[in-house]
Amino acid sequence: MLLSFLLPVVALFIPLSLAVFADDAYHVDFHNALLGIPSSRTTFFHQPFQGSKASLIYTIGDKSVLGAVNPKDGAIVWRQPLAEPSNVTDAFLSVGQGQDTVVSGIRNSVAAWGAGDGKLVWRKSFEGAGPIKDLEVLELAESDTEKEKDSLVVFGGATPVVRRLNGKTGAVVWEHEDNSGDEPFQIAASSTGIFYITLHTSMLGGLKIRITSLDVLKGTKLDQYTLNSDSELPSAQSILFVGANSASPVLCWTDKHHKVLKVNIIGTRPVSSFNLDNANGEDIEKIIVHAPRQINSVPHFLVHYQTPLSHWAEVYHVDLKTSSVAKAYSLPKLVGNGAFSTSTSGVNVYFTRFTREELLVVSSVSHGVLGRFAIKDFTIPGLLDDPRPVHAISEVVLRSGAAHAVRCAVLFSSGDWVLLRNSEISWTRPESLSGITTAVWAELPDTQxxxxxxxxxxxxxxxxxxxxxxxxxxxxxxxxxxxxxxxxARITRNFLGDNEKRPSAELQRDSFGFRKLVIIATDNGRIAALDVGSSGRTVWSVEIVGQELGSRWAAPQLEADPQGFVTVRYGVRHLLLNTTTGVFLSESDPPPVEIKQAPGNSAAITYELIEGEVRGFFGGDATPIWKFLPAIGEHIINIVSRPVDDPVASIGKVLGDRSVLYKYLNPNIALVTAINQGARSTSVYILDTISGNVIFSNTHEGIDTSQDIAAAISENWFTYSYTIDTASHIPSSRGFALVVGELYESSLPNDRGPLSTGSNASSIEPLPAGDALKPHVLTQTYHIPERISHMAVTHTRQGITSRQLLATLPGSNSIVGIPKQVIDPRRPVGRDATAQESSEGLTKYLPYIDFDPKWYLNHKRELLGIENVITSPSLLESTSLVFAYGIDVFGTRVSPSFSFDILGKGFNKIQMVSTVAALAIGVLFVAPLVKRKQINAQWQIS
Amino acid sequence: MRLPIATAAAFLAFLSSSSAIQLSVLINPSALLPNPSVLPASTHASLHSSGPEIDVPLTRQNTFEFDNLTAGSYLLTVYSRDFIFEPLRVDVAGEPGKETVGVWQTFRGNEWDNKGEKRGEGRAGTGAPIVTEVRVVAPKEFYQERGGFNLLGFLKSPMILMALFSMAMIFGMPYLMENMDPETKAEFEEMQKASPLASANNPAAQLQNFDLASWMAGKTSGADKQQSSSSSRRKASN
Structure with a gap:
């Protein structure tokens, strides 16, 4: 009786909220806030407001995320995702001199953002317009009267349109329709006018560049002419540069074989031609033109030539009076790869040359070196190969005619973005991690x-x-x-409260098993290992496939073997890499591999989704042994199965009256989600993957099938979430819903249903009559405040610790850990929990679960575009390791039932020692008293 | 620095050029959020009815601007890193060009028809956007404090107060008794003898005469008495 009274009281003392401790935050977790690999056209230094002393780096990466980076430490100042991560396209970014806004363009929408705080100033979407082809902020003398500078936008599509948008509101000032049928290419504005450049396909298949001059105020056509370029220009890729916003915009192109460089000053007809002398006879791989972006700077530009072995550059000057282009000087040929960038100061233009050895600053006027900074030990952490620089941006500070300081942000082909400050590396941003396609946990071999x-x-x-x-x-x-x-040293460190163990540089397992590697594959063709135990440091990174920028490597299959190697499978290729070093292990020398049989021989039957149905195969047979097809009109969108390693501590659930409800623990179950777009419904099916039998199904109507339907299955429970369609009239409530279900062998406690009589169980013939064994399923639905895009479940060593459902919330850029006991489907409905039920930790069912901010694993961090969350057990039963990736990378560890097997940081060792000392002193004082009393008791007559 | 609503509305009216429905959702300063400009740039709002959500970021004027709304019954959710906002229901109904818009409070986990306070209404074609307001419910508290040792809190706890009181009684009472004048003392002793509490078998009395030192030495006061009686017997036999 007393026990039954005490248990609910005890249950009350167990808080349901399991938050991140304030002193653990930013220590046990790590986060890489990423932007994607920055593209050269949309990356620049800019001062966030006029008169600002410091400038920020603005960029749009290949994941369509616009962001501002502090060049001091590489931290993100603000970010704005412009598109869904699954749906990225070309994006444009432009900024006006001295403006406090940056203007971005993606698809058919143009937006201006506050440069300092990243908040929206205006946004215009042009319905029915084609995708944006170019975007420039108009730098004209006449617009100086207005503070906000207007933008010029070129929209593609069937009839391309050029629009001038008001800089303050985004309203259309004028628009120019182009009915010529030419391919719109770019827009260029100079101090004299606006030039709209299109490509006209000639009869011979070459391209002709057509330049249309537009009226600045009205957008009417003033003049049009064509440059005779069809003999050299096979495709738009051969156009090297169209200068915009400079005192004299130039148009540069080259022929297919990189033999000749043609330069036209936009607005004039003559074309200057320069033969490219290549003494070594090496093929020029790449020509890049660098010109200043400022309208008041001198009209000088630099042409960078790259061959497989060396690179050099030539600087050209434009004479505005005679409209001629002349070569001024050249920078010497150097072995290896290099990158050039321009920077301006007033009217002067400076070029910065980056090589592995040094940063070199020259003025555009003469070849005299203004500054030379030798780079000390240039290394990018973890990189095993030697990537080439792709592009660079720079900022130069001059004092008395010499380069005093230079900052240069260089992007490497590995996706690492490195900022060099004079001779040293200030920071490195591993932007390639924004494209993780696959990730697996790998044990450190020491543990094994x-x-x-x-x-x-x-x-x-x-x-x-x-x-x-x-x-x-x-x-x-x-x-x-x-x-x-x-x-x-250890003892003193412990007493000074500095409990944190600094992970050693070499890969050693720690005694708690928190240190593990995650092997990842990125879409730019690399495999890397991240050390989750030490802030996600890149341990090694190696290029597997040489990937062109812009194309994506399809997700390979990764498998980490506990013996210390990683298997990478893609296409027909098969690679083995050392887990800790990333060294390629040749197939001729394979390490000792023991073939491990999966428990229960379940590997014998495999299943996959083929032609809209799930098919199960026995061994290597080609003919399926079972097929599963959802109801008519539905198609399968997702299959999740129970994890292979899913330890369960108890086969039953002990109820308040000490009876046991037996869990339905079938290792071979999978949850299939199917949607019917026409009927706006979704169905879930739980299949026995050995027999193909449906053991549970459920259909929900009035569902928005265009939204994510996330699902997870673990132990004997499953869960899924969906968005209710407000347009349909079936459900009476709106918002987002989470369904959770539990499978039991029988609805009665202390009963194992049909399984109780037999000593063996079979999936194929569970009952003598050949009927399928249906578990008893309890489900409950809750309203949740946000959409869930992905679900995962925590994973601990023995499965004793209660589980947490890790739900990714794309709306608030977070991951929440929902305790399993909160979403227990046995919560009593319509009445308060009885004493017995509360002793199990059950509370009255409420139709709405609020995500307590204390459940947020990421606390104040914002996780952008998380696509997948993977979990792994540590050596401590209480703790599960979590790794999330998408655009951002996030790692932490969670203790769903508190860290009951480890002393927390709150444990005060000094207090403990002083308590013991105080007790010892107390004993010393009391001992004589006791002794005297005992003697007195013996000898005195009371 | 912040714009009054009227100015903002006038400014927004200037923005709108078409007759399509525009909805402007303001975040006004409140006790919980005195300066809405401190909200991070990642704050955004979404309207969902059917199909893809209409998602807009926070503007410099601390508003969310929705353009070109079509007929439907929408759920408005505001996402912010630092604050929890209330959900709103936005209804757009009527023929194109003559739509009416209503904004109400709504309650999660309740029926959709269960509307709360009306937050705004308007009709299309006036040229001005429909202005409404969304309120902060609570700030987000992410962190859990560790239960450290707090001396004041420790002393405040009732258990400790009770212990301190009884300590004071045990040590203070004999002192008080000693300082009483003999007559009152005799009277007091008389009273004590008369009371049933005074008997030696009373557990309360035993507790009051609790011998801490001998208890720590592993002896109970009862055993102590027995022992002392046996020792006296031993002496007697001697």
Missing amino acids: DLAYQLDIEGHQNVLTAYVHRVRRHIKDFEHLPTWIQNLP
Whole structure:
């Protein structure tokens, strides 16, 4: 009786909210806020407001995320995703001199953002317009009267349109329709006018450049002429540069074989031609033109030539009076790859040359070196290969005619973005991590080593095993001197409250198993290992496929073997890499591989989604042994199965009256989600993947099928979420819903249903009559405040710890850990929980679950575009490791039932020692008193 | 620095050029959020009815601007890193060009028809956007404080107060008794003898005469008495 009273009281003391501790935040978790690989056209330094001392780097990466980066430390100042991560396209970014807004364009929408705070100033979407082809902020003398500068936007589509948008409101000032049928290419504005450049396909298949001059105020056509370029110009890729917003915009192109460079000053007809002398006879791979973006700077530009082995550059000057272009000087040929960038200061233009050895600053006027900064030990963390620089931007500070300081942000082909400040690397942003396609956990091999040794001992006879063990212990003595040496330091560190263990540089497992690697594949063709135990540091990174910028490497199959190697499968290729070093292990020398059989021989039957139906195959057979087709009109969108390694501590659930409800624990179950777009409904089916039988199904109507339907299955429970369609009239409520269900062997406690009689169970013939065994399923639906895009479940070593549902919320850029006991489908409906029920931790069912901010794993961090969350057990039962990726990368560890097996940071060792000391002193004082009393009791007559 | 609503509305009216429905959702300063400009740039709002959400970021004027709304019954959700906002229901009904718009409070987990306070209404074709307001419900508290040792809190707890009181009684009472004048003392002792509480078998009395030192030495006061009686017997036999 007392127990039944006490249990609910005890339950009350267990708080349901499991938050991140304030002192753990930013220590146990790590986050890489990423932008995607920045593109050269949309990356620049800019001062966020006029008169600002510091400038920020603005960029749009290949994931269509617009962001501002602080050049000091590489931190994100603000970010705005312009498109859904699954749906990225070309984006444009432009900024006016001295403006406090940056203007972005993507698809048919143009937006201006506050440069300092990233808030929206205006946004205009042009319904029915084609995708944006170019975007420029108009730098004209006449617009100086107005503070906000207007923008020029070229829209493609069937009839391309040029629009001038008001800089303050985004309203259309004028528009110019182009009915010529030419392909719109770019817009260029100079101090004299606006030039709209199109490409006209000639009869011979070449391209002709047609330039239309537009009236600045009205947008009417003033003049049009065509440059005779069809003999050289096979495709738009050969156009190297169209200068915009400079005192004299130039148009540069080259022929297919990079033999000649043609330059036209936009607004004039003559074309200057320069033969490219290439003394070595090497093929020029790439020509890049660098020109200043400022309207008041001198009309000088630099042409960068790159061959497989070397690179050099030539600087050209434009004479505005005679409208001629002349070569001024050239920068010497250097071996290897380099990158050039321009920067301006007043009217002067400076070029910065980056090579592995140095940063070199020259003026555009003469080849005299203004500054030379030798780069000390240039290394990008973790990189095993030597990537080439792709593009660079720079900012130069001049003092008395010499370059005093230079900042140069260089993007490498590995996707690493590095900022060099004079001779040193200030920061590195691993932007390639924004394109993770696959990730797997890998154990550090040390952990496996002991297990392996113990395994040997377990399989030997007693004597040899004993000898082996003694030898192992003697070998362990090697570590004793260092251990003793480190002891004083460790003790003092512990007492100073500095509990945090600094992860050593070398990969060593820690005693709690928090340190693990995540092997990832990125869409730019790389495989890398991240050390989750030390802030997601890149341990190694290696290029597998040489990927052109802009194309994506399809997700390979990754498998981490506990023996210390990673298998990478893509296409027909098959690679083995060392887990800790990333070194390629050739197939001729494979490490000892033991083929492990999955428990229960379940690997014998595989299933996959083919032609809209799920088919199960036995072994390697080509003919399926079962097929599953959803109801007519539905198509399958997702299949989730129980994790292969899903330990369950208890086969039953103990109820308040000490009876047991047995869990339906079938290792071979999968949850299939299907949608019917016409009927706006969704169905979920739980399949037994051995027999193909449907053991549970449920249909919901009035569902928005265009939104995410996330699902997860673990232990004996499953959950999924959907968005209610407000346009349909079936449900009486709106918003987002989460359904959770639990499978039990029987609805009655202490009953195992049909399984109780047999000692063996079979999926194919569970009952003698051949009927399918249907578990007892309890479900409950809750309203939730936000859409869930992905679900995962925490994973601990033994499965004793209660589980948390990790739900990714794309709306608030977060991951929440919903405790399983909150979404228990046994919560009593319509009445308060009885004493017995509350002793199980059940509370009255409420139709709405609010996501307590304390459940947010990411606390104040904002996780952009998370696509997948993976979990792994640590050596501690209480703790599960979590790794999330998408655009951002996030890692943390969670303790769903508190960290009951480890002392937290709140444990005050000084307090403990002083308590013991105080007790000891107390005993010292009391002992004589007691002794005297005892003696008195013996001798005195009371 | 912030614009009054009227100015903002006038400014927004200037923005609108077409007759399509525009909805402007304001965040006004409140006790919880005195300066809405501190909201991060990632704050955004979405309208959902059917199909893809209409998602807009926060503007410099601390508003959310929705353009070209079509007929439907929408759920408005505001997402912010630092604050929880109330959900709103936005209804757009009527023929194109003559739509009426209503904005109400709504309650999650309740029937959709269960509308709360009206937050704004308007009709299309006036040229001005429909202005409404969304309110902050609560700030987001992410962190859990560790239960550290707090001396004041420790002393405030009733258990400790009770212990301190009884300590004061145990040590203070004999002192008080000693300082009483003999007559009152005799009277008091008389009273105590008369009361049933005074008997030696009373557990309360035993508790009051609790011998801490001997208890720590592993002896109960009862055993102590027995022992002392046995020792006296021993002496007697001697």
